[in-house]
Amino acid sequence: DIQMTQSPSSLSASVGDTVTITCRASQGITNSLAWFQQRPGKAPKSLIYAASSLQSGVPSKFSGSGSGTDFTLSISSLQPEDFATYYCQQYDSYPITFGQGTRLEIK
């Protein structure tokens, strides 16, 4: 199975900041990487697929990059609604696996 490791596990930032979350795959997955946002008590929301493609309706403040084993999610101009938990997911091969999550908190 492909292991996905996110860093950091938690992150404190202020409104208006820009943050970056990293996701590393245990083996190459080309660009088969997605990012999801989960607010407390809510279903996950798809943000990015194919490492850098924005899902329809997702603001351009979210951006993804990377290929192979190393990927990043950047969020600019943080707003209160952006403080949530973020997960990466590889879908290169089954079983689909997720990172452990990065909790983004307000400083």
Place this chain on the structure above:
Amino acid sequence: QVQLVESGGGVVQPGRSLRLSCAASGFNFKSYGMHWVRQAPGKGLEWVAVVSYDGRKKYYADSVKGRFTISRDNSKNTLYLQMSSLRDDDTALYSCAKESTVVTFDYWGQGTLVAVSS
């Protein structure tokens, strides 16, 4: 708009069975693969199973293989998860997710809670 509504969760004793359903609407259900994902209380996301658009291909996480069966009824726009030999560590919120044009998900349901407890 796409809607995925899960049902069938509840409290069940270890070793018993339960069937979950996911009613889909707002898209051409028979054209997309569908997944089940679970989230134990306070934990991260765990992929459970996938069924292809036509029901012919199915894949499972090792943790549920041989105990859970995913299926779909395209005439009813409904996805199912038959769970048997349930264990304490199967306790989780179970959500269905619609596959996008690639294998990842573009829509998730709100989930149905399964609690395995004696």
